[in-house]
Amino acid sequence: MVEHIAVLAKALTEQISLPPDAVMVDATIGQGGHSFLFGQTLGPEGVIFGLDVDKNSIRRAQLRLKDLACRIILLRSNFSQIGEQVHKQGIEEIDFILADLGLCSAQLADTRMGLSFLQDMPLDMRIDRRLKTTAADIVNEADEKSLADLIYRFGEDRASRRIARFIVRHRSGEPITTTGQLAAIVCRALGQPGQRRKRRIHPATRTFQALRIAVNNELENLGRLLTSATELLGKNGHIAVISYHSLEDRLVKNNFKQNEKEGIYRIITKKPITATREEISENRRARSAKLRIAQKR
Numbered sequence: 001m002v003e004h005i006a007v008l009a010k011a012l013t014e015q016i017s018l019p020p021d022a023v024m025v026d027a028t029i030g031q032g033g034h035s036f037l038f039g040q041t042l043g044p045e046g047v048i049f050g051l052d053v054d055k056n057s058i059r060r061a062q063l064r065l066k067d068l069a070c071r072i073i074l075l076r077s078n079f080s081q082i083g084e085q086v087h088k089q090g091i092e093e094i095d096f097i098l099a100d101l102g103l104c105s106a107q108l109a110d111t112r113m114g115l116s117f118l119q120d121m122p123l124d125m126r127i128d129r130r131l132k133t134t135a136a137d138i139v140n141e142a143d144e145k146s147l148a149d150l151i152y153r154f155g156e157d158r159a160s161r162r163i164a165r166f167i168v169r170h171r172s173g174e175p176i177t178t179t180g181q182l183a184a185i186v187c188r189a190l191g192q193p194g195q196r197r198k199r200r201i202h203p204a205t206r207t208f209q210a211l212r213i214a215v216n217n218e219l220e221n222l223g224r225l226l227t228s229a230t231e232l233l234g235k236n237g238h239i240a241v242i243s244y245h246s247l248e249d250r251l252v253k254n255n256f257k258q259n260e261k262e263g264i265y266r267i268i269t270k271k272p273i274t275a276t277r278e279e280i281s282e283n284r285r286a287r288s289a290k291l292r293i294a295q296k297r
């Protein structure tokens with residue numbers, strides 16, 4: 001199994017300490033890395049309620065957390081439904097909500113998930129296998145303008161029209177079914193790195209991000225989580241969100257600012273916390289991570 005290293009774990013545990021009877025909701029339990037760290041400080045009265053849309057993540061977290069003293073409840077659910085799930089468990093107030101967005105290393109490496117352009121995999125991208133629409137459905141069925149808009153809006157790629165044109169041209173010959181095919185089409189649309197413009201990231205990064213956001217409805221789900229959190233947190237409770245791209249981070253930043261203006265939150269991180277050079281050298285996933293924390297008044 002690919003090991004997932006919990007990102008910004010030190011920074012997070014330095015900022016937030018929980019009393020032994022705290023109730024923590026880990027909205028993205030993943031492999032339970034962060035929850036394990038916080039769980040070690042909880043006693044038998046404490047609770048960790050973990051959510052994840054991926055049943056393999058739930059299974060991995062179960063193994064990781066099984067020896068903790070606190071109560072562990074794990075549920076396969078989208079965090080957009082955090083409100084109803086918390087109420088169903090009879091939890092009244094939460095001390096800490098954590099969302100470590102994005103993907104675990106194991107998911108990126110999982111060929112069935114079809115998320116990576118570094119290996120050739122079926123073009124799928126559904127983190128929740130219960131969803132119906134795959135990335136292949138979108139690239140083969142959406143009209144050219146919708147595709148360009150999607151790549152622009154969710155990938156912020158200024159070459160979106162050109163990429164969409166190349167995708168539509170390619171699929172008129174044969175359907176696009178693998179991540180390798182799509183990555184090659186995007187590279188052709190943009191020219192190889194260094195030819196058209198200098199790129200520090202793989203040319204297909206933004207297109208892949210756009211499709212993943214669309215397939216998994218990521219921004220809308222995050223918006224729902226942020227809205228619910230204000231009601232679910234108890235007085236002085238914390239919310240911490242680790243995001244990995246600017247669209248997510250902007251949503252979090254604006255939500256915290258608005259709630260601070262309305263006297264609901266106090267922002268703890270005036271600027272987002274990012275990983276040290278040392279952490280990045282041990283864990284490349286940390287390079288784009290931004291941690292923001294707010295406290296309920």
Ligand SMILES: C[S@@+](CC[C@H](N)C(=O)[O-])C[C@H]1O[C@@H](n2cnc3c(N)ncnc32)[C@H](O)[C@@H]1O
Nearest residue numbers: 006028030031032033034052053078079100103
């Ligand atoms: C970066 S990993 C979390 C890693 C975890 N913090 C750890 O230390 O092991 C993100 C997890 O969130 C899950 N996820 C993504 N979107 C979700 C959503 N809308 N609702 C619930 N879980 C989600 C993914 O399946 C993945 O397991």
